[in-house]
């Protein structure tokens with residue numbers, strides 16, 4: 001079985017490879033069709049589903065996965081959020097979300113002026129491409145939970161639901 005993952009970001013591709021160990025995992029560009037910086041759970045999930053749909057349409061006999069990062073608001077705080085979607089050969093859609101944590105005020109202010117989280121985190125850490133490495137979640141957990149590990153959990157939740165439905 002081949003799994004298409006709708007991203008070229010190595011943290012996303014590698015998280016899928018580690019959960020679908022016996023399968024061929026291929027990263028492809030896919031449109032999220034939502035804002036580059038989603039601002040709610042709903043929009044982030046929609047981005048994940050759109051990417052999964054585009055991937056599932058590549059070949060009927062294969063599986064498509066979409067993983068999307070965003071932020072969402074609870075009371076006055078902005079939380080990092082992540083969603084995933086898996087679409088199988090029968091067009092069943094499975095969804096799952098990842099861990100959330102509140103972002104510091106400095107990052108929240110930048111997001112509110114229209115900047116993307118990825119760029120803000122690079123400026124905050126004075127590093128480049130944090131989104132392809134530890135991610136914001138890694139930065140704000142002192143590296144204890146990194147972006148790939150967080151996505152691995154989301155992919156496990158997706159695979160688990162898919163397996164559950166097949167048995």
Ligand SMILES: O=P(O)(O)OP(=O)(O)OP(=O)(O)OC[C@H]1O[C@@H](n2cnc3c(O)ncnc32)[C@H](O)[C@@H]1O
Pocket residue numbers: 006007008009012036037038067068069070116117118119121130131132134135136137138147
């Ligand atoms: O290449 P793609 O697959 O688009 O991967 P991405 O890193 O851009 O990730 P998303 O589009 O899923 O995330 C939407 C935005 O949020 C940023 N983002 C989300 N989670 C992040 C994280 O953990 N660390 C850094 N930036 C993150 C990301 O850089 C984008 O600006």
Ligand SMILES: [Mg+2]
Pocket residue numbers: 036
């Ligand atoms: Mg992106």
